[in-house]
Structures are given as C-alpha cells and as structure tokens.
Amino acid sequence: MSYQHGATPPEESGLTLPVYSRRRALQILAGALGAALPLPEAARAQGDGGRSNLVLPDTHWNASVPAGVVPQKLPLLRLSDRPIVLETPRPFFDSLLTPNSAFFVRYHLDVIPNAIDLSRWRLSIRGHVSRPLEFSFSQLLSEFESVSVVAVNQCTGNSRSRFFPRVPGTQWGNGGMGNARWTGVRLMDLLERAGLRPKTMALRFQGLDSGRSVEGTPAHSYAKSLNAHDPILRECVIAYQMNGAPLPMLNGFPVRLVVPGRFSTCWIKHLSWIEALPEPDRSHWMMNAYRLPDNPRHATTPEEVASGKLRTVAASDLPMPVRSFFVQPDGSSKLVARLPIELKGIAFSGSGGIRQVEVSTDGGRSWKLARLDSDLGPYSFRGWRLPWTPQRPGRYELRCRAMDGKGNVQPTEPIWNPGGYAWNMVETQTVFVGEAA
Amino acid sequence: MNRLLSCIAAATMVFLGLVAAPRPAFGNADGLAEAGVYALDSTGLILPVSPYPGNSTSTYSVGAYPLAPTPLARGSGQELVESYCSICHSVTLIGAQPRFPPEVWKKEVEKMIHLGAPIPAELVAQIVDYLQKHYGPDGTPPSSAGAKSNP
Numbered sequence: 001m002s003y004q005h006g007a008t009p010p011e012e013s014g015l016t017l018p019v020y021s022r023r024r025a026l027q028i029l030a031g032a033l034g035a036a037l038p039l040p041e042a043a044r045a046q047g048d049g050g051r052s053n054l055v056l057p058d059t060h061w062n063a064s065v066p067a068g069v070v071p072q073k074l075p076l077l078r079l080s081d082r083p084i085v086l087e088t089p090r091p092f093f094d095s096l097l098t099p100n101s102a103f104f105v106r107y108h109l110d111v112i113p114n115a116i117d118l119s120r121w122r123l124s125i126r127g128h129v130s131r132p133l134e135f136s137f138s139q140l141l142s143e144f145e146s147v148s149v150v151a152v153n154q155c156t157g158n159s160r161s162r163f164f165p166r167v168p169g170t171q172w173g174n175g176g177m178g179n180a181r182w183t184g185v186r187l188m189d190l191l192e193r194a195g196l197r198p199k200t201m202a203l204r205f206q207g208l209d210s211g212r213s214v215e216g217t218p219a220h221s222y223a224k225s226l227n228a229h230d231p232i233l234r235e236c237v238i239a240y241q242m243n244g245a246p247l248p249m250l251n252g253f254p255v256r257l258v259v260p261g262r263f264s265t266c267w268i269k270h271l272s273w274i275e276a277l278p279e280p281d282r283s284h285w286m287m288n289a290y291r292l293p294d295n296p297r298h299a300t301t302p303e304e305v306a307s308g309k310l311r312t313v314a315a316s317d318l319p320m321p322v323r324s325f326f327v328q329p330d331g332s333s334k335l336v337a338r339l340p341i342e343l344k345g346i347a348f349s350g351s352g353g354i355r356q357v358e359v360s361t362d363g364g365r366s367w368k369l370a371r372l373d374s375d376l377g378p379y380s381f382r383g384w385r386l387p388w389t390p391q392r393p394g395r396y397e398l399r400c401r402a403m404d405g406k407g408n409v410q411p412t413e414p415i416w417n418p419g420g421y422a423w424n425m426v427e428t429q430t431v432f433v434g435e436a437a
Numbered sequence: 438m439n440r441l442l443s444c445i446a447a448a449t450m451v452f453l454g455l456v457a458a459p460r461p462a463f464g465n466a467d468g469l470a471e472a473g474v475y476a477l478d479s480t481g482l483i484l485p486v487s488p489y490p491g492n493s494t495s496t497y498s499v500g501a502y503p504l505a506p507t508p509l510a511r512g513s514g515q516e517l518v519e520s521y522c523s524i525c526h527s528v529t530l531i532g533a534q535p536r537f538p539p540e541v542w543k544k545e546v547e548k549m550i551h552l553g554a555p556i557p558a559e560l561v562a563q564i565v566d567y568l569q570k571h572y573g574p575d576g577t578p579p580s581s582a583g584a585k586s587n588p
Contacts, residue, residue, distance in 0.1 A: 055535035055574075065533070068478075071499035081505045082475055082527040110526060111473035115498030121468025166535035168545050208469050212525055217553025219525050249499045272467055284552070 057414075058161035061090050061330065062173035072248040074101045079170050083107035084250060087175035093327045093346055096373070096381050097150070098178035100242055105250045106155050106176065106264065108222045109211030113270055116208070116254060121272070123190075123238070123255065127204075128276035130195030137254055140240060144185035149237055149260050150380035152179045152348045156263040156290055156315045160420035165302065167420040174325060174427075179348070179381040182258040184239035190274070191233075200228040202277040205257050207270035218284035223273075224266040224316055225281035226259070235260050238271060259316070260379035261350030263422075265290045266316035290315040291419065298422040299415035319350025321424040322410055324357055324384070324402035334434040337393050343370070344385040345400055352405020353378035359386045363397035364412065364426075370400070378405065390433040398429040470496050478503030507532050510576065514567025521556045521564065522549070531572060542568040 058064065068078030068086065076086035085106050092102040122134040135143075157169050158176035170176070191203075206223035213219040226233060237258040239247065247253040252269030259266050280286075291312035293300040298321070304310050324347035335341060343361075347354045353375070358367040373383030390396060403409045410426045490498070507529040509515050522528055537545070543565050550556055556564060570576060 055537075068503065068505055070502055078505065079533060080527060080530050081478075081503065082529075084502060110475075112502065113469055113472045114474045114501065115470035115472075115496055117468045117470045117494075117496040119468070119495040120470075161535075166537065168534055168537065168541060171533060171535065208467055208472065210472070211553070212473075213553030213555070218551070219549075219553040246497075249497070253497060288551075 055166050057164045057166070058171065058173070060173055062175050063087050063161065063171055064173075070105070070250065072101065072250065073105070074099075076102065076104070077173075077175065079172070083110040084112060085170050086250075087172060088178055089175060090327065090330055093175075093325065093381075096346070096376060096383050097180055097243055100180070100245055100248050100251065103153075103178040103180065103242075103248070103251055104155070104176050106170065107209060107250075107269075109209050109219060111210045111212060113208050113249060113253070116249075116270070118254060121254060123272055123274070125190060125194040125274045125276070128197045128200045128278045129191075130197055131193070133190075133194045135190070137240070140185050140238070140255065144189050146183060147186055147237060148181055148183040148241075149235070149258065150179065150181045150376040151258055151260040152177060152320070152379060152381060153258075153264045153267055154178075154320055154348075156265050156292075156421045157419065159423035162414065162423050162425070163416055163420045164414065165416070167418055169420050179346075180242045181244065181376075182237055182239035183241035183244070184237045184255060184258070186234075187236035187238055187257070187274075188234055190238065194276075196228065196276050197278075199278055200276045201279050202226065202228055202281045203233070204273075204275040204277055204281050205266070205268040205271055206273040206275070207252070207256070207268045208272055209270055218288075222268075222285060223281075223283065224268060224290075225277065225283075225286055226266060226316060228276070230317065232259060232262060261319045263290075263315050263320055286314055286316075289419075290421070292318065292421055293417050297411060297415050298417055300417050302416075302418075305418050315421055320348070321422055322349035322351065322354070322402050322404040322408050323347065323424045324354075324400045324410065325427055326398060326400055326429040329398075329429065329431050331429055331431050334432045335390055337390055337433050337436045339436065340387060340389040342385050343388050343398065343400075344383065345370075346381040346383055347400075347402035348379070348381050349402070349404030349406075349408065350379070351408060353380075354382040354384075355403045355405055355407070357382075357384040357400055357402045359384075360399040360401070361388060361390070361396055363428075364399050367401065390431075393433050393435045396431050396433060398431060399426055400429075401426045471498065474501045475504045476501035478505050505529070510571035512567060512571055514563045514570075517560055517564050518567055521554060521560070525549075525552075525554065531568070534572065536572060536574045536576060539569040539573055542572065 063077050063079055065077050065079055067075035069075050077089060079085040079087055086104055088102050088104045092098055118137045122136055124134045126132040155176035158172050159174050160169055161171040161173060202225040204223050204225040210221050211219040238255050239258045240255045242251060247256060255271050257268045257271050292298040292315050294311040294313040300310050324345060326345045328344050343359055347357050357370040359370050360367045368386060370384040370386040401410050410424055412426050414425050506527055509518060509528050519528060546565050
C-alpha cells in the first residue's frame with residue numbers, strides 16, 4: 001500500500017486538492033461515456049458509503065497482484081503468467097541499477113525461448129543492404145569494440161492503471177521499468193559492415209519470441225522498426241551483458257537491442273534479425289499499436305479518438321518523457337514527529353538527463369531542490385535525496401517534480417490516451433507522522 | 438516427504454502441450470532449442486530457481502515457465518472464452534482487467550481477432566456477451582470467482 005489520492009477530502013488534509021476527487025472522476029466520466037452510462041450509475045459513484053461501479057485509477061505504487069516466481073528471477077509481481085509479464089516491486093528501486101533478478105519482464109507473445117543453442121544462433125542483417133551478414137555470438141564478442149551505456153528500460157504502458165477512464169492492457173503500477181548497465185556492440189558498427197543501401201527507410205528488428213496464431217497475423221511475431229535516419233541509431237547497443245552478467249533469458253538472452261532514452265517497445269529481446277527496409281514498416285506493431293497522440297503531452301480525449309481526427313506518432317520514435325519517483329518513504333509505516341529522515345528517489349528522462357528534482361512536503365505549495373546523486377549518464381536513473389524532519393504529527397502529501405536537460409517539467413494534471421501510454425504526472429506520496437510523545 | 442516428492446513429480450508432469458515449433462517470420466537456423474514450454478504451477482511446487490546447468494555445452498536453458506491460471510467466472514460462454522482466448526494467452530489476463538463498459542469489451546474482442554485470434558464469426562457475439570456480463574461494471578467480482586474454485 002502506498003498512497004491513495006482522492007481518499008481524503010481536501011479540508012481534512014489541509015494541504016491541496018487530491019488529484020482525483022470523486023467530483024473530478026465524475027466530470028471525466030461524464031465527458032467520456034456521456035449517454036452510455038445511465039445517470040443512476042454515475043450518481044452511485046459519487047455516494048460515499050456505497051460500493052462504486054466505477055473502476056477508478058489504481059493509485060498503489062505497484063500493481064496489487066500476487067508475486068510469482070519464474071526462472072532466474074526473485075518473486076516479482078505477476079501481471080500475467082502466459083505470456084510472462086512481471087512488475088518490479090518498489091524496494092528494488094533503492095538501487096540505481098536494478099538487479100537482473102528483479103528486472104521487470106514483458107512479453108507480447110507466449111512462445112518464449114526456454115533454451116538457446118549458441119552454436120546455431122546467429123544475428124543476421126539482411127534486406128536492403130549491400131552485404132547480407134550473419135554474426136555468431138563469439139564474433140560479436142571478438143570482432144567488435146565493446147561499449148557500455150546505463151539506460152532506463154521502461155514499458156510504454158508503465159503506470160497504465162492510473163488512466164481514467166481505464167484502458168485495456170497490462171495494468172502496470174510504476175514498476176514496469178528498470179535501469180541497467182548494458183554492454184555490447186554498437187548497432188552502427190554492424191550496419192557499417194553490412195552497408196545500408198541508398199534510400200533505406202527503416203530498420204526492422206525481430207527476436208526469437210513468437211506467438212501461436214497463424215503466420216502472417218500480428219500475434220504470430222513481434223517486430224519493431226526504427227527510422228533509418230533516426231539519430232538514436234548512433235547510440236543503440238546490441239547488448240550481450242546486463243549489469244556485468246549474461247542477460248537473463250526473460251530479459252532477452254543472448255542479445256537485446258538497447259535504444260537509450262526510448263520506451264522498451266523497440267528494445268527487441270533475443271534479437272536475431274535486423275532487416276533494412278526500402279519503405280516504411282507498415283505492420284500492425286508500428287501502425288496500430290504503440291501510437292501516441294502527436295502532441296507534447298501525448299494527451300487526448302475519448303471524443304477526439306471517436307472523431308477519427310487524432311493524429312498519432314509511433315512511441316518508438318520519441319524520447320521518454322521526464323519522470324520522478326519516491327522510493328523512500330513509501331508510506332508503509334508512520335514517520336515520527338521531529339525524527340529526521342531522508343526523502344529519496346529516482347528520476348529519468350529520454351531528453352538530456354535530469355537537470356533538477358524539486359520536492360514538496362506540503363502537497364505542492366512550496367518546493368525545495370533535492371540533491372542529485374552521482375551521474376551515471378543521461379539515460380540512467382538519477383538518484384536524488386532531501387533531508388526532512390516532520391515537525392508535527394499529521395498527514396502529509398509529499399510530491400516530487402523533475403526537470404530534464406531540455407527544460408521539460410512533469411505535469412501536475414493527468415493525461416489520457418487510449419493506449420494508456422507515456423504517463424508522467426507528478427507523483428504524490430502520502431505519509432502519516434505520529435506523535436513522538 | 439514422500440508425499441511432497443510425488444506432488445512435485447505430479448506437478449511437473451502436467452505439461453499442457455504448450456510446446457510450439459517456433460517459426461519466426463523470416464528465419465532459418467535460429468539456435469532456438471526450445472520455446473513456449475510452460476508447466477502448471479497452481480500448487481506453487483515448481484522450484485523457483487532453475488537447477489544448476491550441470492554441463493558446459495553451448496545450449497543455455499531455463500526450466501518450464503510456471504502457469505498460475507486464475508479461473509474464469511462461471512457462466513454461459515465460459516468454455517468458448519477458455520478455448521479461443523487461451524490459444525494465445527492465459528485467461529488470467531481477462532480477470533486482471535478493470536471492469537470495462539460493454540463497448541470496450543466488444544472492441545477488445547475485435548482487436549484480438551485483428552491480431553489473429555481464430556474465433557469463428559458465429560461465436561464472436563457469445564464471447565463478447567460473456568465478457569460484458571461477467572467482467573463489466575456489474576459482473577461477478579473476479580476475486581470471489583477465484584476464491585471459490587481455489588480454496
């Protein structure tokens with residue numbers, strides 16, 4: 001249990017308006033569903049005592065699901081057993097590098113490798129290239145310079161359970177993310193060997209995982225493309241190491257594509273095929289899935305979606321928006337009045353790293369600059385901390401707000417889009433402070 | 438102890454036939470030795486860690502992936518949902534969704550058909566009805582459905 005906004009009326013907290021008051025929920029609902037929901041239903045949602053039929057956003061820090069254990073992993077929050085989807089519990093973010101054994105897992109398709117024979121495995125580059133090539137694992141190790149990057153891997157749908165009206169998909173809390181030091185070879189070094197032919201438009205990446213629907217249907221294979229002129233290609237790493245160890249099978253053994261600053265949708269696991277395309281990739285996974293509203297906040301409304309006029313852009317073409325989180329305190333126990341503690345957390349962005357993190361202990365009325373921990377690179381989690389001594393017993397709303405290297409600041413209002421993507425609203429952590437006596 | 442061992446043996450023998458010959462869209466020799474192997478884990482008896490590999494070959498393997506199915510709400514259409522939806526994914530995913538209004542469930546089923554779910558046209562309405570009835574705002578709470586059949 002962490003924080004639950006909307007649970008306490010503003011006058012009781014004496015601090016600020018909760019983010020989702022029941023009134024706001026009703027306003028959104030009325031706008032979203034209109035006549036589809038009969039009035040008594042909506043009215044019932046407002047009643048204080050009765051059980052609401054509305055499914056309000058889930059505001060627990062992590063998804064409220066039982067843990068499951070899978071090979072090479074500690075118990076993680078099991079959002080799906082087949083295909084495997086596991087969320088990282090909050091305490092693991094105490095470490096700036098997320099342990100491999102706790103790193104989140106997300107598959108679209110359920111035929112996930114259980115065993116891979118490296119004597120037969122090859123990474124191939126084909127399509128619109130001068131020299132189609134295949135590389136064995138040992139060639140990747142011996143023939144190319146080894147490079148490292150610390151980068152956050154975050155699901156595009158991380159925190160989807162915050163969206164209102166609720167949207168289908170994995171109902172992530174905040175743990176659909178992790179930070180690791182990825183070591184491998186530069187994508188560009190491989191591409192230069194193969195030689196992209198003129199007018200190459202896109203590079204399509206595919207791994208060994210597949211689905212059980214018939215060949216040619218989207219649920220048979222998952223592949224993603226990057227624009228051939230995207231400057232991010234120069235920073236992409238084909239990683240054979242994660243935090244100094246082989247990749248866990250469920251994080252993409254033997255190699256995965258690392259696209260620093262971008263959402264995980266394009267970080268293809270078990271990467272085995274790179275295909276240069278002379279035309280844009282018009283597959284389902286590029287044109288229908290993982291599309292963001294084409295505006296700075298990636299926000300829209302159900303009405304705009306219904307109108308068919310919404311312009312969208314592929315999530316894999318955009319940097320991840322700036323986010324920050326409290327790791328401690330997590331609200332699971334009371335603090336003690338006049339006992340100093342350290343507020344600490346993490347922040348990251350796909351745009352130029354973290355410039356500053358501000359923290360509020362009064363629900364956003366006043367802000368203080370947190371001290372930033374050492375810099376592991378612009379794509380890494382950036383640790384931050386601020387000493388705090390709560391003076392009086394009571395309920396406090398802590399907030400953290402990051403600004404990235406390009407000056408983008410986290411929004412204080414929720415967004416909505418039909419995919420439940422790119423959530424980055426300012427986080428609130430409610431804590432209770434007890435009497436010292 | 439013997440009883441425990443036989444339970445483990447029984448649990449690990451319940452492979453659900455979820456072994457597919459992997460055929461990537463554009464591949465030949467891919468080194469994939471085994472994929473899509475799951476085993477029932479409703480008892481929690483599958484060992485949480487892979488056994489030590491015990492060899493130094495070029496094949497890297499992990500155990501079967503544990504299945505922990507959550508039962509669907511009982512009702513007309515349940516078997517259709519179990520048959521068609523679980524071709525590609527565990528039905529646990531259904532109960533893990535918020536209680537959607539009817540039009541959202543209809544769209545979800547249409548999306549799955551677009552993705553490749555081989556649902557015959559004449560059965561689509563029954564599947565949509567079942568999801569709307571049991572997983573809509575007024576449906577049986579999934580938690581109680583789970584509790585009944587999983588004491």
